[in-house]
Amino acid sequence: MIDQFKNFWQTDNPVKHGLPAFVYTSDAFREIENHTVFTNNWVFVGFVHELEEIGDVQPVTVAGKPFFLVRNDNNELTAFHNVCRHRCLKLIESSGNCGQLIQCPYHSWIYDLQGALKATPYFGGRDKKPPPGFLLEDHGLVPVNCETWHDWIFIRINGNGAANNGGLAFDEFVAPLKKRLEDIDLAQIKPVATIDFGVLQTNWKALMENFIEPYHVQFVHKTTTSQPLTDHYTILEDHCLGSGCDIAEPQNKDAQNKDNSKMLAVTSRFLTLFPNFVIGTYAPDQLGVHLNIPVNAGETQQRRVIYLHKDNPASAKEIQQLRQLWRAVHQEDHAICKRLQLGRVSEVAAAGGYLSPHWEDSVRRFQELVVESVFPQGDASRAGAK
Numbered sequence: 001m002i003d004q005f006k007n008f009w010q011t012d013n014p015v016k017h018g019l020p021a022f023v024y025t026s027d028a029f030r031e032i033e034n035h036t037v038f039t040n041n042w043v044f045v046g047f048v049h050e051l052e053e054i055g056d057v058q059p060v061t062v063a064g065k066p067f068f069l070v071r072n073d074n075n076e077l078t079a080f081h082n083v084c085r086h087r088c089l090k091l092i093e094s095s096g097n098c099g100q101l102i103q104c105p106y107h108s109w110i111y112d113l114q115g116a117l118k119a120t121p122y123f124g125g126r127d128k129k130p131p132p133g134f135l136l137e138d139h140g141l142v143p144v145n146c147e148t149w150h151d152w153i154f155i156r157i158n159g160n161g162a163a164n165n166g167g168l169a170f171d172e173f174v175a176p177l178k179k180r181l182e183d184i185d186l187a188q189i190k191p192v193a194t195i196d197f198g199v200l201q202t203n204w205k206a207l208m209e210n211f212i213e214p215y216h217v218q219f220v221h222k223t224t225t226s227q228p229l230t231d232h233y234t235i236l237e238d239h240c241l242g243s244g245c246d247i248a249e250p251q252n253k254d255a256q257n258k259d260n261s262k263m264l265a266v267t268s269r270f271l272t273l274f275p276n277f278v279i280g281t282y283a284p285d286q287l288g289v290h291l292n293i294p295v296n297a298g299e300t301q302q303r304r305v306i307y308l309h310k311d312n313p314a315s316a317k318e319i320q321q322l323r324q325l326w327r328a329v330h331q332e333d334h335a336i337c338k339r340l341q342l343g344r345v346s347e348v349a350a351a352g353g354y355l356s357p358h359w360e361d362s363v364r365r366f367q368e369l370v371v372e373s374v375f376p377q378g379d380a381s382r383a384g385a386k
Contacts, residue, residue: 077148188309192319197330212362221332224263
């Protein structure tokens with residue numbers, strides 16, 4: 001497989017090849033990503049505001065595996081493998097509130113909100129007691145490391161929060177993005193709308209790369225945005241990648257807010273944390289966060305949450321206009337990403353196409369992070385020597 005990256009690793013030309021097409025179309029490569037990219041890195045999985053009450057649960061899928069989020073009776077958000085310890089049934093099928101206990105629907109094994117096994121009715125026979133030598137405390141739910149940052153929930157399958165397999169502790173992971181957002185008081189923002197786009201017909205990387213680069217904006221979004229390409233710049237800081245656009249602010253802020261609900265024409269930053277956290281900031285006080293969850297090589301689930309400052313007086317009508325704007329913008333992106341997916345099945349796409357050294361350098365870095373995650377240390381350098 002390393003040989004297929006030989007064009008990607010050619011370094012003697014400033015115009016670089018992109019990733020070979022098979023990394024977007026191959027379910028075998030998608031499975032490799034499951035065991036590397038989405039196992040060893042912090043993965044964005046959900047929103048804190050969707051689990052506000054004790055006992056709230058939400059199933060999530062990471063690296064093709066089932067997990068669930070729960071707000072426990074200490075008012076903490078935690079995550080577990082979504083598997084009963086008896087016959088390995090998926091415990092949580094849908095979002096909701098489970099009360100004080102989590103009960104398996106198959107044989108009624110019961111766990112508390114801390115994951116401790118509390119009862120195994122009739123497992124040992126007629127008297128309801130566990131079999132000899134079977135201790136409840138040894139068979140609780142299996143936790144997975146879970147961290148929250150403002151309204152955003154991350155889990156990491158491999159590791160306990162410390163650097164592991166070349167990964168980062170959580171504070172290190174969010175540090176470059178926190179630095180980029182220092183001028184925004186994230187504690188003052190509130191979610192005002194969610195747009196669920198369902199399953200899109202494209203690889204998760206196509207959505208991430210499309211968001212990271214500004215090159216397409218004036219061509220793809222000419223009816224929904226007014227942000228000239230010449231006002232954009234790219235952002236590369238470790239695993240925090242994206243772009244920005246600085247536009248002279250209008251004197252009338254009220255007019256700016258009104259126009260921003262119909263066509264995007266404001267100073268903006270489009271930022272990501274590898275592999276799948278996406279946040280956009282739009283002056284003066286709007287944020288948007290995407291949740292992209294891979295389904296398979298050719299499909300990705302996507303949702304967007306829109307945030308405003310808690311004191312923003314936006315009416316229900318204005319929020320609905322924002323929903324309409326962002327649905328239109330995303331639909332333009334989705335159509336392009338679907339066609340990217342279709343184009344990559346051609347043998348012409350095998351070598352990976354090309355990246356602009358000016359506008360797509362952040363995309364190049366994202367792709368390097370994919371390769372660095374997939375290959376053990378040293379294999380990537382050997383690929384460059386092929």
